[in-house]
Structures are given as C-alpha cells and as structure tokens.
Amino acid sequence: MSIKAISSYQSLNEQTAKELAVNLNFFEEDADLTCCEIGDGNLNLVFRITENGKKGIIIKQALPYAKVVGESWPLTVDRARIEADALKLQEIHAPGLVPQVYHSDDLLAVTVMEDLSFLNILRAGLINGDPFPHLAEDIGTFLANTLYFTSDYALHPFKKKEYVKNFSNPELCKITEDLVFTDPFFNSETNDFEEELLPLLKEFWNDFSLKLEVAKLKKSFITESEALLHGDLHTGSIFADEKHTKVIDPEFAFYGPIGFDIGQFIANLTFQAITREDITRKEEILLIITDTWKVFSETFSKHWQESGDAYTKVRGYLEYVLNKAFQDSAGFSGCELIRRTAGLAHVEDLDGIEGKEKRLDAKRKSLSLGRELILNRHKLSSIEELTELIRNHSS
Ligand code: SR1
Ligand code: MG
Numbered sequence: 151m152s153i154k155a156i157s158s159y160q161s162l163n164e165q166t167a168k169e170l171a172v173n174l175n176f177f178e179e180d181a182d183l184t185c186c187e188i189g190d191g192n193l194n195l196v197f198r199i200t201e202n203g204k205k206g207i208i209i210k211q212a213l214p215y216a217k218v219v220g221e222s223w224p225l226t227v228d229r230a231r232i233e234a235d236a237l238k239l240q241e242i243h244a245p246g247l248v249p250q251v252y253h254s255d256d257l258l259a260v261t262v263m264e265d266l267s268f269l270n271i272l273r274a275g276l277i278n279g280d281p282f283p284h285l286a287e288d289i290g291t292f293l294a295n296t297l298y299f300t301s302d303y304a305l306h307p308f309k310k311k312e313y314v315k316n317f318s319n320p321e322l323c324k325i326t327e328d329l330v331f332t333d334p335f336f337n338s339e340t341n342d343f344e345e346e347l348l349p350l351l352k353e354f355w356n357d358f359s360l361k362l363e364v365a366k367l368k369k370s371f372i373t374e375s376e377a378l379l380h381g382d383l384h385t386g387s388i389f390a391d392e393k394h395t396k397v398i399d400p401e402f403a404f405y406g407p408i409g410f411d412i413g414q415f416i417a418n419l420t421f422q423a424i425t426r427e428d429i430t431r432k433e434e435i436l437l438i439i440t441d442t443w444k445v446f447s448e449t450f451s452k453h454w455q456e457s458g459d460a461y462t463k464v465r466g467y468l469e470y471v472l473n474k475a476f477q478d479s480a481g482f483s484g485c486e487l488i489r490r491t492a493g494l495a496h497v498e499d500l501d502g503i504e505g506k507e508k509r510l511d512a513k514r515k516s517l518s519l520g521r522e523l524i525l526n527r528h529k530l531s532s533i534e535e536l537t538e539l540i541r542n543h544s545s
Contacts, residue, residue: 159214159227159258163187167197167209174253174262176207188267191386191399192218192495193225198265205265207252212259212401216325218495226321227259229401234261235316236403239378243299244292248397249389266396269389276385276422277499279431281392286438288395289388289415290445297408298453300378303462303471314375319404322381323372326402330485331368334493335361343492346510350517351492363524367481375405383411384486384497385418408471409478412446416479416536417486417520421499424515424544432544436537443533447472477527480536484523491516519543 162170164185171177171185181201189196193216200206212230216223234254241248253262275282302310333340337355354360380387381402389396416439423435454468461467490497491513500516503509522539530536 161213162195162197162209162211162258162260164197167211168199170258170260171199171207171209171262176252176262177201189217192216193229193401198267200265205268208249208263208265210261210263228256229319229322230254230259230261231256232317232319232322232403233399233401236378236380236400237261237263239300240292240296240380240397240400243295244397247288247292247395248400266389266398269391269394269396271386272388272390272395273385273418273498275390276419276435277502281434282390282395282438283392284395285390286441287445288390289397290442291449292395292397293412293415293442293446294449294453296380297377297411298450300405301376301408303454303457303459313378314405317378317404319381319402322402323404323406326381327368327372329494330489331364331371334485334489335364340494341492342494342496344510344513347492347513347517350514354488354517354521357521360521360524363481363527364485367478367485367524370407370478371410371482374407376407377405378403379406379408379411381406381411383414383418384490385415386497407478408475410482412443412475413479413482414486415442417483417490418497418499420483420487420519420540420544421490421497421512421516423540424519425499425503425512432541436541439540440533440537443476443536447476473531476533476536477530480523480527480530484520484525484527487516487520487523491520515543 164187168183168185172179177183183199183201185197185199187195188198193213195211195213197209198206199209212227214224214227215221216225234251237248237251241250249264249266251261251263254260270280298304300313329340335354343351380397380400381404382399387397387399389398419435419439423432426432426435450472451468454462491500500509500512503512519540522543
C-alpha cells in the first residue's frame with residue numbers, strides 16, 4: 151500500500167519513508183534512493199533520503215511516545231505541527247538560520263526539510279574543538295529576531311494571541327517543567343546521576359532557598375507568554391560549521407519568557423567552559439557567550455525603536471525588559487546545568503569525559519555553578535559579571 155494513501159498516523163520505516171518521498175514528488179519513481187534513519191535525539195525518527203550520494207532531503211516524524219524512554223511514555227504527535235509552524239515563522243524572522251521546510255503533514259506528523267548533513271551538530275563540534283567564528287553573531291541574531299518579532303513589542307495584540315493559541319504545547323512544556331525545573335531539585339525517580347554526586351545533590355534537595363528560587367523561575371516559565379521560544383535551544387539543536395549556523399528541532403516551541411532560550415544556550419556553552427582545560431580555549435567559549443548576549447541585546451534594542459507600542463518610548467522600559475531577560479537567563483542556565491548533570495537527559499560534554507575523577511569534578515562544577523547562578527542571578531548586572539562567575543567556577 152502506498153504511504154500517500156493512508157488516512158491515519160502510522161510510523162515510517164526506511165522503506166515507507168522512501169515511498170513517501172517519491173509520492174510527494176521529491177524524486178522520480180525509478181530513482182535509486184538510499185534511506186537511513188539517523189535520529190539520535192530523544193523523541194523522533196529522522197530519515198535521510200539521498201539519490202546517488204547527492205544532497206537529499208530529511209523526513210522527520212514524531213513518534214507517539216518519547217523514544218528515549220519507550221512506549222510507556224506517550225507523547226502527542228502534535229509537536230510535529232508545532233515544529234513545522236515554528237520553523238516557517240523563524241525562517242521569516244531569521245532567514246537562513248533554520249532549515250527550509252519543503253512539506254509538512256500534521257496527520258502523519260511528518261516534516262520534510264532541507265538536508266543539513268554537510269554541517270556538524272554544534273555540541274560534537276565544540277567537544278572536538280572546532281572553531282565557530284559566526285556562532286555568536288548568528289545565534290544572537292536568531293534570538294533577537296525570533297523573540298522580538300513574535301512578542302507584544304512587535305505584534306498586534308490579536309495576532310500575538312492567535313500565535314499563543316497556535317503554539318500551545320502543554321505536553322512538551324510539561325516535560326520541561328518536570329525535567330528542568332522540578333525533578334532534579336527533589337529525590338525523583340527520573341533523576342540519573344553517578345552515586346558520588348549524591349551528597350551534593352542531597353544538599354540541593356534540602357536547600358529551601360534554592361528551591362524557592364527555582365520555584366520562581368518555573369513560575370516565570372509557566373506564566374510569562376512573552377515571545378515564541380524555540381524551547382530547547384541546547385547545542386544539540388544547532389547544526390554549524392565555520393560559515394553556517396542552522397537552528398533545528400523547535401518541537402518544544404511555545405510562548406514563554408525571553409530569557410529561557412538565551413539561558414539554555416549559555417548553559418550548554420558553559421559545559422565547554424567547564425570541561426576545557428586549556429585557558430585560551432576556555433576563554434573562546436566565554437567570548438562566544440559574551441558576544442551572543444551583546445548581539446542579542448543590541449539587535450533587540452534596534453528592533454525596539456520600530457515598535458508601535460506607546461510604552462516602548464518610555465525611558466527605562468527597554469532596560470527593564472533586557473535586564474529581566476538577562477537575569478532570568480542566568481537563572482534558567484543554572485537549572486539547565488543541574489538537570490543535564492543529574493536529571494534524565496544528559497550531555498556528551500560531561501558524560502563523554504573518560505577519567506572518572508575528572509568527570510566527577512566537571513559534574514560537581516556544573517552543579518555548584520548551577521546553584522550559584524540560580525541563587526545570585528539578581529546580583530548580576532552585566533555579561534562580564536556572568537562570564538566571571540563561570541570563569542571562577544570552572545577553573
Ligand atoms: C524526554 S525528552 C528529554 C529531553 O530531550 C529534549 O531535547 C529536551 O531537552 C528534553 O528535556
Ligand atoms: Mg530535540
């Protein structure tokens with residue numbers, strides 16, 4: 151049976167993914183196609199289809215459960231629609247910085263998009279020590295444009311509310327609410343950590359000032375519909391090389407606080423600042439963090455001048471919005487550092503360290519720095535102060 155003829159969801163395999171690609175006219179009937187499932191993320195199937203080794207297409211399909219856990223964790227396939235819609239909007243506001251979407255099908259939960267396999271996943275490239283000279287400029291621009299142009303500062307209130315409705319993403323938000331903001335701060339079953347970290351984690355679980363600050367950050371994540379977020383902007387959600395940067399995988403997109411995307415990006419760079427032994431190479435990461443914030447805040451401020459909202463002309467309002475985003479991003483970074491060290495989904499930057507003592511040392515630094523960022527975020531008044539805090543905790 152041809153995959154185009156089906157009228158309900160079914161998960162693809164390498165054969166049916168090829169049939170779908172032909173039926174959608176991406177290839178001729180008699181094309182000699184190769185199809186590989188290359189998904190290495192936590193949730194989806196990703197098929198790469200090529201003809202004679204030439205640049206091909208990607209077919210991404212959402213599974214009705216979280217792949218990382220299995221069928222016991224059901225998960226809405228509506229996230230495929232959210233991802234395709236978010237990519238289309240991001241391409242309008244940050245052209246060239248996301249993969250092109252060629253086709254999407256909400257019923258099959260499929261997005262057909264540009265094959266970016268000529269690029270590397272940023273996390274792997276950073277671990278390898280590759281240079282990314284355009285990263286700060288590109289991600290700073292991506293953040294400023296996608297966050298500003300989907301916010302009330304830029305949109306008519308009716309349009310903004312239409313977007314809020316379209317990008318309502320409760321199941322994926324709940325994953326973040328649990329895995330980022332709750333579970334690592336309690337003795338939860340989903341936590342996953344090396345037993346030597348237990349004494350430090352017990353300190354966290356008994357620290358009510360820490361929990362209060364995380365509760366405030368979680369409240370902000372849940373209640374502040376400020377802009378359309380990517381929602382999962384770690385270094386595994388970015389393809390890059392020396393010339394290009396492409397942000398992928400916005401299936402966690404929803405309306406939330408601006409500082410969340412910035413904070414997740416900063417945290418995932420921070421793992422590299424922690425694990426790099428050579429001072430110069432550590433400083434390269436701190437410079438990317440500094441420049442990303444500078445590009446973000448300068449570009450966002452430039453867009454602000456065009457806003458039609460009367461209050462954007464009031465002295466001090468822009469500074470308030472940026473300062474809140476900055477301090478929130480420090481706090482969200484802290485949560486991300488802790489969850490990737492002790493929660494359910496880890497990062498290769500830490501888990502890939504071979505010597506046990508070295509690995510534990512890096513993990514303890516991530517946890518302690520995470521706690522510092524959460525507790526002291528309101529004392530930070532510049533990106534230099536933030537990078538100094540990271541520097542002090544990572545040496
Ligand atoms: C069950 S999903 C685990 C994590 O993978 C995604 O990339 C998100 O970061 C999520 O929290
Ligand atoms: Mg992902």
